[in-house]
Amino acid sequence: MADISYHHGTRLSESNETPVLVQVAQTAxxxxxxxxxxxxxxxxxxxxxxxxxxxxxxxxxxxxxxxxxxxxxxxxxxxxxxxxxxxxxxxxxxxxxxxxxxxxxxxxxxxxxxxxxxxxxxxxxxxxxxxxxxxxxxxxxxxxxxxxxxxxxxxxxxxxxxxxxxxxxxxxxxxxxxxxxxxxxxxxxxxxxxxxxxxxxxxxxxxxxxxxxxxxxxxxxxxxxxxxxxxxxxxxxxxxxxxxxxxxxxxxxxxxxxxxxxxxxxxxxxxxxxxxxxxxxxxxxRTADFINEAIEKAYFEFVDKPFSAANVKLMIESGNAAMRTFIAEGAIIGGRVWLDQDLNEPIALASGRITLSLDFEPPAPMEDIRFIAHRNIEYYLELTKAALQAAA
CATH class of the missing domain: 3.40.50.11780 (Rossmann fold)
Known part of the structure; x- marks a missing residue:
């Protein structure tokens, strides 16, 4: 119940509805x-x-x-x-x-x-x-x-x-x-x-x-x-x-x-x-390990909270905010978090179980860099053109 006791002035309270911070553990x-x-x-x-x-x-x-x-x-x-x-x-x-x-x-x-x-x-x-x-x-x-x-x-x-x-x-x-x-x-x-x-x-x-x-x-x-x-x-x-x-x-x-x-x-x-x-x-x-673990640890924040649209929305937003950060750093090529309704039947939700889906792709090392070399005899035209200009 809201506090309706008398007050003359301004009041401020902090909302708990802020995205959780997804942090990668010490890797080195x-x-x-x-x-x-x-x-x-x-x-x-x-x-x-x-x-x-x-x-x-x-x-x-x-x-x-x-x-x-x-x-x-x-x-x-x-x-x-x-x-x-x-x-x-x-x-x-x-x-x-x-x-x-x-x-x-x-x-x-x-x-x-x-x-x-x-x-x-x-x-x-x-x-x-x-x-x-x-x-x-x-x-x-x-x-x-x-x-x-x-x-x-x-x-x-x-x-x-x-x-x-x-x-x-x-x-x-x-x-x-x-x-x-x-x-x-x-x-x-x-x-x-x-x-x-x-x-x-x-x-x-x-x-x-x-x-x-x-x-x-x-x-x-x-x-x-x-x-x-x-x-x-x-x-x-x-x-x-x-x-x-x-x-x-x-x-x-x-x-x-x-x-x-x-x-x-x-x-x-x-x-x-x-x-x-x-x-x-x-x-x-290793990249998959650290991102999976970071997500798991961050979402402890939501464990045992009541089901609500706000909490579910916050979970999805938190995951996607983390994915945007990983993409910006170069740790992954792309990634997202979403709620698949087919995986979340009412009986499962009523049992306290919610399933979020996520995907991401770590960048593979560019192990095999290939070139295809071509000859281009048209460069002789550039050579002769330059010679003619020099002689003029």
Missing amino acids: VVGLLGTAPDADPVKFPLNTPVLLKGTPTDAVGIGDTGTLKDAIDDVFDQVGAYTIVIRVEEGVDLAATMSNLVGDATARTGVHALLKSEPMLGIKPRLIAAPGFTSGDGVTANPVVAELVGVLDALRAVAFVDGPDTDDATAILYRQQINSQRVYVVDPKVLVWDTATSTNVARPASARFAGVQARVDKKLGFWHSLSNKAINGITGVSRPVTYGAHSNYLNENQVNTVINTGEGYITWGNRGATDDDLWVFLAVR
């Missing part, structure tokens, strides 16, 4: 899994997400042994991204360590500890790597990667995994053991200068690729591909891949790589480990 968040036997157990407890806020000093206490120190360096060479570190116990051998990384879903250890990030830290990792533990021989699937796929789906994240670093054929066989739009295979390893031995050493490239994607997210936007971007901090690759037929052969088979076109080493490849042509581009998968 790296998640690293690995070992660090000498780490400070208080700062870096086992199977517990720890947030590094983008500076190398955050990693003080990680120790010099294991894989995490190098992986953190690989990321921070690219960009000072938020990085969530999960340390697992180093086993008596590689197989035991791999088991620790596979972890336990119930106890949320190993790769499942990634799912503890959001409730514990308020953010979740979107660019995952476990360098040193995601490779394989192309004969059987890597157990860490196999276990990680379900976690990626739950997080709406992607993982960068390392190929076998032997030859092209084995790298492709390795990729064929994986079927996920969220897994991006990288082969070969990269060379990094080791100050302890004063030599170049081969290191898995996955953490550097995760760092490159984080840098792209920060500088360009999450809808941009990480391909054709500079890789900082490397001196070479363990197995050279030449631009052209060689790199095409790998990329066509969803193996991404590193090339040098004469201006330094760059990432090369757009494709996830799937044969689904509509979802093969990693940038498309």
Whole structure:
């Protein structure tokens, strides 16, 4: 009931009928899994997400042994991204360590500890790597990667995994053991200068690729591909891949790589480990993830409000306002939100259920740019005309 008590003057109240703000979550968040036997157990407890806020000093206490120190360096060479570190116990051998990384879903250890990030830290990792533990021989699937796929789906994240670093054929066989739009295979390893031995050493490239994607997210936007971007901090690759037929052969088979076109080493490849042509581009998968999630979170505002024409109208307007913003930014080519009456029968609405429809299209990377070159002998006429004018 309106307030009709006596008042002499003006009054103002704010309407709740304003479009909700649809915001995309932090996208440039790296998640690293690995070992660090000498780490400070208080700062870096086992199977517990720890947030590094983008500076190398955050990693003080990680120790010099294991894989995490190098992986953190690989990321921070690219960009000072938020990085969530999960340390697992180093086993008596590689197989035991791999088991620790596979972890336990119930106890949320190993790769499942990634799912503890959001409730514990308020953010979740979107660019995952476990360098040193995601490779394989192309004969059987890597157990860490196999276990990680379900976690990626739950997080709406992607993982960068390392190929076998032997030859092209084995790298492709390795990729064929994986079927996920969220897994991006990288082969070969990269060379990094080791100050302890004063030599170049081969290191898995996955953490550097995760760092490159984080840098792209920060500088360009999450809808941009990480391909054709500079890789900082490397001196070479363990197995050279030449631009052209060689790199095409790998990329066509969803193996991404590193090339040098004469201006330094760059990432090369757009494709996830799937044969689904509509979802093969990693940038498309990620763009859909972030927009879907942003819409879902924003519409919590409407949950449990009463059915009314005003509320339904506001829901549609809020979604379309968000789509216009995404289009203006370049994150999508087009998109809209609407109410399909065929999906909203009275019995469903009376049961408290309303279904909004939306569509949008992320921009695919322009992977194949073609030219058709023609000869034009009419230019000789221009040449002779110019010569005659000069002689006059």
